[in-house]
Amino acid sequence: MSGQQINPDDALYVDMYIAKNSQTMTFIRSSYSAILGLAAGTLGLTNWSGFIFYFLGSAFLSLLIFLVKAKGNPSPYFRQPLDVFTEGVLGGMLSYILFWTLLYGIIHVYD
């Protein structure tokens, strides 16, 4: 094991920036999932189509962040490069459901 424990890459991340990046990601995802929810509700999506819409939408957002903001190489910004695709997806789900239900209810259930 000796020597292999010393990993020179560890210290190259500044904790503050990592935290800031994940905060930014949460912010983007929260607003985005709320807007996605509004869209899904307006379109009147139901059942699986709604959830598929959400995951497709999040995947699209992840791809945008991956390509535009991280320029195809997320490793300088996140400890785990895959975090770009996973961070905050499930957290945004709850607000997506809320806004989806709200708009769906207002537009398609009432009146």
Next chain:
Amino acid sequence: MGAWTVLQERQAMLLDPAIRDWVLIPIMIVMVLVGIVRHQVTVLLNGTPKKADLKSARETKALQRGGILRAHGTHLPEHAFEARKTFLSDAFEKGTYEKDPNASSKPKGNVMQDPAYVETMMDGMKKNMMNIIPQTVIMAWINFFFSGFVLIKLPFPLTIRFKSMLQRGIETSDMDVSWVSSLSWYFLNLFGLQSVFTLILGSGHAADAMRDMQAMSTMGMGAAAGPQMGPTGQPADMHKIFLSEKENLDLTEHEWGLENVEMRVLVKYGKLPRSVLVDYKKAKSLGSASSQSASSPSSASAQIAAAASSSPAVTAGKKKGRRQV
């Protein structure tokens, strides 16, 4: 929307628009406003952080010291590591770093008479109350005025299991589960508004529903988990913690990260093939480390001539930037 018409045929039900205007939307607005107010009140309550005293700071730092030695001792040469290990395990045993070295010998009094403990507990209680009261009030308000209202229809189906939860107060046996009552709308808001609060208040806000739920579930025990509290709510016996840290230290074997550093450098500059490191690792793990590892570097450097001609380019460590998105 084919799916939509099918559903409608199955169970067409019209809701009075007045319910939307006077129940559905007001509940949401009230919850947002309460969340904001609560955030501000929490900020106010947290205005004065508690002063730590010097001795307890020293105590926690000393414990950290043991952990750091165990985790990063690999950077130290043998003699430095052993000296620190001996010193720390001795000090931990004697309790040099403890806040109150004689605490363990004294009989434990009633914890309620310890002012520091009571203060920490009051603090936790206050925060818990801040979390619980607004939610309880809103829930009571909804229960009192709007119980039995069918508010909205979820756009996705749920199993019958959810019926008793989502349609509490509506005693029908055959209504579709996706129609939900006012209380369910409340819960939907409680969790879904998280992101809205993140947007308005910034992250780290105090209007966190998850914390509310936790507060409610720990309410029965009445104890706030502070840094000095054991799992039972009693102040933990620091001497025991120090002793267990000492045990951890005693079990830690020193492995020096620089033992083969010359070889690693030679490999890095392409003077030796990468496989030398693997051989070295194997030789070391073969037991009888000292004799094996001593012979292996010398044999390794003999390969320089061969390696220099056909050395594969050794990759330099990837540079990672320190940038923000």
Next chain:
Amino acid sequence: MVNAAKLLQDLRASAERKPDVVVRLGKPLIDSGAVMKLDADAWLVYEQVAIAALDVGDDVLAHKCIQALEAKFPGSARVNRLNGMKFEAVGKLTEAAAIYKAILEEDETNVLAAKRQVMLLRAMGLPTDAISALVKYLDINYTDFEGWLQLADLYLEELMYGQAAFCMEEVLMLQSQNHIFHLKYAEILYTQENYQLALKQFCRVIELCKDHVRGLYGIKLCTSRLLKSAPSKDATATSQEDLKAIDLLATERLIAVYSANGAASTKSISTKWIECL
């Protein structure tokens, strides 16, 4: 304006000491009042600029910043410390000492004031007192690697290399990825004539930071000493073959580095130096 604020924030995060840059960026921000647009960050900028201004001797700017901070946070220990630093900057050391003492009486865990107290003792020319104060401070705030670094410096001034090496070991544990700290430790070991260990540490420097010239020179020095002395019987010592290989590598890299981007004169000087060893 946004760029200046961003740069200042980066400087705060990296804790670099670049007072001239900070003052150049921060002064227009504060003079024009644009700093208030930064909301909560404004006060951090004020503090940062105040310290930088003291560093470059711009007492007027420092005074302005500290006054703004005092108006916003009356009675704050952190602002009071800035007052103490202002006294230090103009050489009124006893007044500064009184302020730090008052802060510590109020709150004995105030790290900033405790640190300033140590440096004050150092500035007063009382290294032994500074050392004992710093040792006391580190006994409590063990994880402060800058404190250990400072203590190592103090010990070095007193020529107490063993103690300095101990401090550097602590720094290495707390900040193991910084090659500068490894370099410092290696140089202390070399001074203590522990060439074997020093060589390993110099190698670590090279491993962490490719072609680090000071590290390469260190390796050259160590290997030439070790090659001249009798081969060690110690099993953990570097073998003769490895020594020669490392020596060769260091020479090669040094010449390569200097021929890459240096005047011909520096190259010839370094070549001559290497030949002398």
